[in-house]
Amino acid sequence: MMNTRRVDILCVQETRWRGNKAKEIRRGCKLLYSGAEENGRSGVGIIVNSELKEKVVEVKRSGSRIMKVKLMLSEEVLNVISAYAPQAGCDEEEMSMFWRELDEVLTSISEEERVVLGGDLNGHIGTDRRVTSRIHGGLGMGERNEEGEGIIDFAVAFDMALINSFFMKKDYVTYRSGGRDGQIDFLLCRRQHLKEVKDCKVIYGENVGQQHKLVAVDLSIQKGTKGKRKSNPKIKWWELEKAENVELRSRFKENVLREIKLEDDVNDWWEFNSNVILRNIIDDGVANEREVPRISRREVRWALSKMKKCSGNRWNTSRGVEVLRRGGD
Template sequence: MAGKSREVAEMMITRGVDILCVQETRWRGNKAKEIGGGCKLLYSGADENGRSGVGIIVNTELKEKVVEVKRSGNRIMKVKLMLSEEVLNVISAYAPQAACTEEEKSMFWRELDEVLTSVSEEERVVLGGDLNGHIGTDRRVISRIHGGLGMGERNEEGEGIIDFAVAFDMALINTFFMKKDYVTYRSGGRESN
């Protein structure tokens, strides 16, 4: 995100995006700041090595409806908005990568579980994040949460994502629509979409 915030705000305005969850912001601290075009970034900062960090960007209209910001370390944050007829909780999450320890991964999923269970059942929840797993295209038994348009082969982390979605009765929305086949990350001969 460093140096790209104005560009992101312009993209949100151009594409009509009201709320955007961002991960790996690499900004330090727990703050909120205007980033241009009336958009406001609320973020939970990077670790001591300048890694991780999550944020939620809201447009001009919605920034006045934010009533609560809860930060859970540098990988999870929740913003609560009071809309005219409902309460919306937006969660931005960034799961530890495959190279991280099992302890780090378990702690992340426990913290995310705590954040989600703290939300009243009468309130709506949207989770936007990079959960660092491949859920594949197989939707047997879980067609209610998986639309069949995932990418690649399901891995262990993907199994965890599916189990989490089932436990919280959530749908993996990005599996319900076609996406361009593109690579978002390359390192050491490995790629991810």
């Protein structure tokens, strides 16, 4: 299939293969995979063609749901991530762990390097792109669900474009089971590199799984078009999500929710609330004041999104910016 469809790199999920291995398969392609859990669930892999397999310089496995392969393509570095999110209804801690581990993988990658993530993310992002128009193209199907909110939060935090949503097609279905259709398989890239994507489509007829369809992206990497130079984030956001940091997480939420304000002017809203969040993460030791003089807007959105489930609060996006409002005010 990779040869007939001219696929250079293929991300696969729910492989259920045991162990963490790499092996040669048909037509010179190389399969690298991160093994399934003891109960035979999950498992992810990345297959590279005969030409690109010689350009692999790093393989990083993060459990049975996430793995990354780094390739050196002439002057450019490409990181390919294969991810398999827990299904709806899974334990909340398992879901949180998945997004925390994926956050850590993205944080470890220099912003000068390209990233393409291919995953069965088990969520519906819908077509509503208010507030999230930078990373959501507005094309797709269905309504956004709770799992889809997690996908959007991740994309906003790391400025990753949901490629599927930027290309108009007759059909967006990537998953079909028992008469139900859905779009739960996605390809993402850094928003600054979206211009290098020529097309994204769902290909039917290929035997990639009993229920899932092949999602393909045509990517043309432009040499010498590196992104803006930035150091890796110095804010250790993942510390707030560690299971053992319940007290730290609760204190952060309580302090931010108590101090946060509504402002009529959007810029004033960002300025005030970003300072609230930054002051609290410094006080709690999640960031160093000398290393983080200010906080980006995307980090404000990310931090606030993590508090959506706080009781007595709801979100209002009608003004084109995420605003936290108390109760029914």
